[in-house]
Amino acid sequence: MALLRHILSKLGWYAAAFAAALALNFFLPRLLPGNPVDTLIGQALRGHASSETKQRVYETYVAEFGLDQGLWSQFLTYIGKTLQGDFGTSFSRYPAEVATMIGDALPWTIALQLPAVLLGWIIGNLVGAVAAYRRGGFDRSVYLSSLFLTAAPYYCLAVLLLYGLAVALPLFPTGGGWSFGNSPEWSAMFAVDAVSHWFLPFLSLLLVFIGGQAIGMRSMAVYEVDADYVRFAESFGLPDRKIVGYIFRNGMLPQITGLALAIGTLVGGALLTEIVFSYPGIGTLLYDAILNKDYPVIQAVTLLVLIVVLVANFLVDVLYGLIDPRIRAAERGER
C-alpha cells in the first residue's frame, strides 16, 4: 500500500516534469524575440531558397502546428499529433517521415547504450567497492584513472580511441554502422560486420560509465569499510570476496539513485559519442538535423530523449522503492 503511494507520488512528479518538458519543447522556440516561425523558415531556407522548397517548408509548418490558430490551440494540435506518433516530415530528407527516420536510428542507439550502461554500472561499482576495501596503491590508481575517465568528456575519449585503435593502429573500422557496400539485413556476415563497427563506440561508453560509477561507489563504500559489520566479518575470517559483496550491497542503494540522476547526462553524452564515430543512431541523426536546420527532426529527437530520461528515472525510482525496505518503512512512518 505504502509502496503504491510512493509510486503514485513519484508518478505525479514525473507527470509535472513531462508537462514542463513538453511545454519547453513547444514554447521555447516560440517565446523568443521576433516572429519565431519566420525565423525558423528563414533559417531553414538559408542557402537553398527555391520557391518550391519555400512552399514545402511553409506547408509543413502550417500543417504541423496549425499556424492560423492561436498559440494554445496550436499547442493542443501539437500534443494531439505527438500522441499519435506523428512528428511531421523532414525538411532535409523530404518526403521522409520523421517518425520513420527515428525508428530507423533508434535500434542502433539502444544496442549501443543499453549494454554499456548496464555493464558499466556493474563493473564500475565492483571496482569501486574493491578499491575502497583494499585501499593503498590499487585504490589510488583506480581513483585517479576513474576521475580521468569521468573528467574527460565522452567525445574526447571517443576521439582518442577512434584515432588510436582505428586510424593509427587499424584494428577496427573507422566509423559508421556497417561497411561501405553492405546494407542492413539479417545475415551472419552483416552481424559480424555490424559488431566490429559497434565495438569501439561501445568500449568508449563503457569506459566512461565504469569511471563514473567507480568514483561514486568508492566514496560511498569508504564509509562502509569502517562500519561494524565489516570488522565483525573480518574477525570471523570471512574471505575478502564475501566482505566486498556485503559492502557492495550496502553501497548499492545510493548508487541506484545516482544512476537515476545521471541518466540525463549519460544519454546526452552517449549521443555525442555517436557523432564522433558517425554511428547511425539518434545522436548522428540529431547532428545532421542541426547542420541542415531540420527542425521537425530536432524537436522529435529532443522530445524522445526527454521521454526516455523521464521514464528511466521513474523506473529507477520504482525499483528503489521495491528493494529498499527503509523507503517502505519511512512511508509508513516507522523509522
Added chain:
Amino acid sequence: MKALKALPARFHIAAAVFLLIAAAGVAGPLAATAGPGDLLGGPFVPPGADFLLGTDHLGRSVGVQLVHGIRTSLYIGLLAGVAGTVLGVLIGTLAGYRGGLADEILMGLTNIMITVPAIIVLLLLSISLDTRSVTVMGICIGAVSWPWTARAVRSQIASLRQREHVDIARLSGSRTWRIIAVELLPYMMSYIVMAFVIQLYGAILAEAALSLLGLGPSGTASLGVMLHWAIAWESIRGGQWWVFLTPTVFITAITFSLLLVQSSLDTVFNPRLRVGKAAR
C-alpha cells in the same frame, strides 16, 4: 591558509595546470598578431617552424585558434559558473531558510529542472537563437545549471538554521538578510567555492558539447567549435592529428584539472560539512 597547506600535492599540480592554461587564454590572444579566422597558410599544414600547431582545413593557424578558443571557453565558463552558483545559492538559501510553501515550490521546480536534462534545454534554446554571442551562451548555460547547487545549499541551510547562534540573532532582532549574510553564509563558503568549481567545470563541458553539435558561439573560436570542425572535416580519419588532438587535449586538461581541484578541496573541507549534516 592552514587548510591550503593540508591540501594534497595533486591539488597544487592540478591548480597550476589550470592556471597555466588560463594564462595562455588571457595572454595568447594579445600576443598573437593574427586573428582566429585569418587564413594564414595552406590547408592541413603539419606542425613545424611556420605553424607551431599546424593549420586546419581552411589554412587557419591551430595555435592562434587554440588561445582564442581557451579564452572563449573560459569566458563562457566563468560567466555561466558565476551565474549558476549565484542563482543556486540564492534559491537554495531562500528555500532552506524560509521553509514552508516557498520551500515546497522552489524545490519542486528544482527537482523538475534536475530531471529534465540541461543539455536538451540548452539545445532548444540555442536553435531558437539566430546568432549566439558568447555572453548569451554563458547566461543560457548559467540559467539551466543552478538546480544541483540549489538542492545542496538548501539542505545545508535547513540544518544550519537550527543552530543556537541563529536563534540568538533572530531574537535580538536581526533582519533576515543579515542573518543569512552574517550567521549562515560564512559556514557555507567552503561549500560555495567547491560548487563554483563544479559549475565552472560543467559550463565548460556544456559549451563544448553545444559547439560540437554545431550550436557554438557565432563568429569566434572555442575549444568545442575547433573540435566540431575537426570532426566535420574528417581530420581524425584523415590522420591530421594536430587538428583534433589540440582541442581534445585541452578540453580534457581543463576539465580534469578542475575536477581534481574540486575533489582535493572536498577531502579537506568535507568533514566539517558532515558535522553540519549530523547536527540536523
